[in-house]
Amino acid sequence: MSKKTVWRAVAEALKAEGVGHVFGLPGNPKHLVYDLDEHTDIDFVLVRDEKSAVSCAYSYARLRRQPGIVFSNPGPGITTLVTGMLEATSGSLPVIAIVNGVVESHDGMGAFQELDAVSLMRPVTKWAVRVTDAKKIPWVMERAFAIAMNGRPGGVFIEIPSDLADAEIDMPDYRAGFRRHLARPDKASIEAAAKALAAAKRPLIWCGSGAVFSGAAGAVQALADKVGMAVMTTPGGRGIYPEDGPLAMGQTGLYFSQPGKSWFDEADLVLSVGTRLEAFSTNSWQFWPEQATFIQLDIDPETIGMNKRPDIALIGDATLALNDLAAALPAVDAEARDERINAMARLKADYQPKLEAAAADDGTPIRVPKVLDAVNRIFGKDTILMKENGGADLWCYYWPHYKVLDVDDCVPMAEQTAMSMGAIGAIGAKIARPEKKIVCFAGDGAMQMSVVELATAAERRCGITWIVLNNQAFGWVQYNQVLGQKPFVATGFEVNSDFAAIARAQACVGIKVEDPAKIDAALEEALAANTRGVPALIDVQIAPHLYHEHFERVHRAKIDH
Structure with missing residues (x-):
């Protein structure tokens, strides 16, 4: 026991948990900020808007595999966190929001910025709590880290009334929480899965964000290599395997490309790892190889059979389970393995002319595949792809038009697809992994929501380099009007932002590109600026409603229905 203030205790807990950064916006620096500065080496990252703090913490948590920490204030300072906390919990990422709350002594009396914050946050977090006894702070902090990190990771919300802040009271010393409880599937289930996998003629492993957060890349690659099976992902699983590797076959659902869909449709075994198989990853569960044996591996028992009943269920940590599965696997026929790898290579080779033609298209307005190809060539390896959410920037989801070249080098949004979180989250990504290059593709709609943080x-x-794919509209929404032969109502921008000028006004490099011949030079200028620590924004004027063929096929099918 020792005497300390509440915020001193919080700061000491964050230090003990190994926190390096806190993202936020203080209302009064005496709440947490001074204690971080005076008693820890934790860096407080000041953002311009509270929602930006969650966006940065989201990316940070994904890349560091530890909780991203947010600090905010009462009332609107709390409500602006909701979207990001929803995205974090949906994406199974540990984000802990700590807020300076309304005074306890006036609770329920119409206090300034009064809000039932716990009720607001409960649906979008794993745990939401208001601290009413200062002595419980060490326990609350320990529970917060344990809950955020264990099982299926997710968001935690802690509200600390401001009138608890000043008094020094006796409270127990902090003990770091339990980071991850790791479990493995039972032996019988592993043996059944291994037997099914060994008998498969056309297997695939389908990885989600849980596989990435587990750090299962090595285990995925070892098992896939041993079997000779395709590696496919949801958006959340991207980065589990280098996408220029021999077993890479892209993403699923809305994000299929021709080689991957060909393999997927004829698969006779699907092993899913750390994915809830949500709607966009399956096109609302319409895309499924019905003849395939389904093995589902997840750390969360409640996820098993949530929308597709598996033939074999494996409950446990992805890395441990995949290692057990590889160890239990009977001998694999080497000739059959090699033929599967060759078959994948043929599918990719058949697609190569279409890929090259798209990248070489010098039409104007600029075609997005040409931009993607240039980024892959010029930025190359050690480049983290930050994903945004919109019709034009969805091109970067479509392997092999864009390839994530290294393990862990992708930060997607979850199924909530909150616009602007990717563009702003690029800052958190760079802080988490300063040695990496960061590229974010964003539509002009999402970028208009993000410019405050340049x-x-x-x-x-x-x-950081932001590439704004500018079609002067909320393009995805407008595309539905195109398909439905409806007028463009409330989807286009008659006054379009000059993003390059906005970037320059905020001490960034700003470049506008309308000529496809100038794409490479713009990217080289941006990369050079990035190496000096200067962010860059490239505003690319693109052709409207020119989407990936599978994106168009899915949307036209819905209209035809």
């Missing part, structure tokens, strides 16, 4: 990136010397 100055934050410049201030923090975050070498």
Whole structure:
């Protein structure tokens, strides 16, 4: 026991848990900020808007595999966190929001910025709590880290009334929480799965964000290599395997490309790892190889059979389970293995002319595949792809038009697809992995929601390149009007932002590109700026409603229905 203030205790807990950064916006620096500065080496990252703090913490949690920490204030400072906390919990990422709450002594009396914050946050987090006894702070913090990290990771919300802040009271010393409880599937289930896998003629392993957060890349690659099976992902699973590797076959559902869908449709075994198989990853469960044996591996028992009943269920940590599965696997026929790998190579080779033609298209307005190809060539390896959400930037989801070249080098949004979180989250990604290059593709709609934080990136010397794919509209929404032969109502921008000028006004490099011949030079200028710690934004004027063929096929099918 020792005497300390509440915020001193919080700061000491964060330090003990190994936290390096806190993202937020203080209302009064005496709440947490001073204690972080005076008693820890934790870096407080000041953002311009509370929602940006969650966006940064989301990316940070994904790349560091530890909780991203957010600090905010009462009332609107709390409500602006809701979207990001929803995305974090949906995406199974541990984000802990700690807020300075309304005074306890006036609770329910119409206090300034009064809000039932716990009720608001409960549906979008794993745990939401208001601290009413200062002595419980160490326990609350320990529980917060344990809950955020264990089982299926997710968001935690802690509200600390501001009138608890000043008094020094006796409270127990902090003990770091349990980071991850790791379990493995039972032996009988592993043996059944291994037997089914050994008998498969056309297997695939289908990885989600749970596989990435488990750090299962090595185990995925070892098992896939041993069997000779395709590696496919949801958006959340991207980065589990290098996408220029021999077993890479892209993403699923809305995001299929021709080689991957050909393999998927004829698969006779599907092993899913750390994915809830949500709607976009399956096109609302319409895309499924019905003849395939289904093995589902997940750390969360409640996820098993949530929308597709498996033939074999494996409950446990992805890395442990895959290692057990590889160890239990009977001998694999080497000739059959090699033929599967060759078959994948043939599918990719058949698609190569179409890929090259798309990348070589010099039409104007600019075609997005040409931009993707240039980024892959010029930025190359050690580049983290930050994903946004919109029709044009969805091109970067379509392997092999864009390839994530290294393990862990992708940060997607979850199924909530909150616009602007990717563009702003690029700052958190750079802070988490400063040695990496960061590229974010964003539509002009999402970027208009994000420009407030360009100055934050410049201030923090975050070498990030944003590529704004500009079609002067909320393009995906407008495309539905195209398909439905409806007028463009409430989807286009008559006054379009000058993003390059906005970037320059906030101490970033700003470049506008309308000529496809100037794409490479713009990217090289941006990369050079990034190496100096200067963010760059490239505003690319693109052709409207030119989407990936599978994107168009899925949307036209819905209209035809």
